[in-house]
Amino acid sequence: MPTNSNQTYEIIEVCLLAGKIMLESGAETGRVEDTMTRIAASFGIEDAHSYVTPTGIIFSADGMAPAKLIRISERTTDLRKVTLVNSISRNISGGQVSLDEAYTALKNIEKRNLMYPIWVQIAAASISSGCFLIMFQGVWQDFVPAMIAGGLGFSCLLYFHYLVQIKFFAEFSASFIIGFISFLFIQMGIGHELDKIIIGSVMPLVPGLLITNAVRDLMSGHLVSGISKGADAFLTASAIGSGIAVVLSFLN
Structure with missing residues (x-):
């Protein structure tokens, strides 16, 4: 379970980053919301809520921390990134990846260009x-x-x-x-x-x-x-x- 507000904010950042990558890469809304909720639950936040539209994501962790909003300005089709984020989400649920490792892996996916030449x-x-x-x-x-x-x-x-x-x-x-x-x-x-x-x-x-x-x-x-x-x-x-x-x- 998260023990302090700083850890809660870190969990929110991981969830938002995963949702941002998926939404920008062509994932449907339901998949994005489900992935973010599962990641939060795996790190001890059971009552997280997310609201996803094609142009933005609103995520609230537990009703106590302020909700965060990120803007989605560009959307492409890169289902490889969606698959990689899903894989990280499953590893988080299985307890195989820590919070810092998940954030680093997601950042690497965000920076990579996996499109075909x-x-x-x-x-x-x-x-x-x-x-x-x-x-x-x-x-x-x-x-x-x-x-x-x-x-x-x-x-x-x-x-x-x-x-x-x-x-x-x-x-x-x-x-x-x-x-x-x-x-x-x-x-x-x-x-x-x-x-x-x-x-x-x-x-x-x-x-x-x-x-x-x-x-x-x-x-x-x-x-x-x-x-x-x-x-x-x-x-x-x-x-x-x-x-x-x-x-x-x-x-x-």
Whole structure:
């Protein structure tokens, strides 16, 4: 059991750091709250409470210490970090990791960049674009055009995200480029079915994890998080659709 306020504050810091890493890495709200509560209980705080939204975490230890709030400004998809934090949480519950060791391990996870290299992400997006085209019953002659359009579009998505920190601008621009390149393939006689090429190429841009987490949060009763994530996914999908619509409006 925690014996003084300083130890309680340290436990709060560990819980908040674990929740912050998970939320920034794409974990759903229920998993974040459950992990924070389990860590606190493992260190002797049985009545901890947490309130998690996509943009912030509020955590209260025992009703005596002041509640703490941290702001979540950036969210990506890095399920490896979620898995590592879950592993640390299980080790804490099993009594295998001390408070200081847990904090150090979480800090190391926060600093590490576990994302795949950029070229691997682009290659995966390119190959998956061609595979999505076949899945949507496209012809094999359009496999390579879909790969090229999807790879270039995903490259532009990463570049615009790095260049301009404006939400939905990168998705709109990337889908616009995909639509333009797909139209060029059709005009050059290399592509055959414009709609299938576009559909396959934009699939790597679709916020699949965000949609899944929104549904899971709503089913778990986390209405604020579920609705906000659903709105985020809807706006992202709208940006993708708008970019394609602009191309088709001007070029057809």
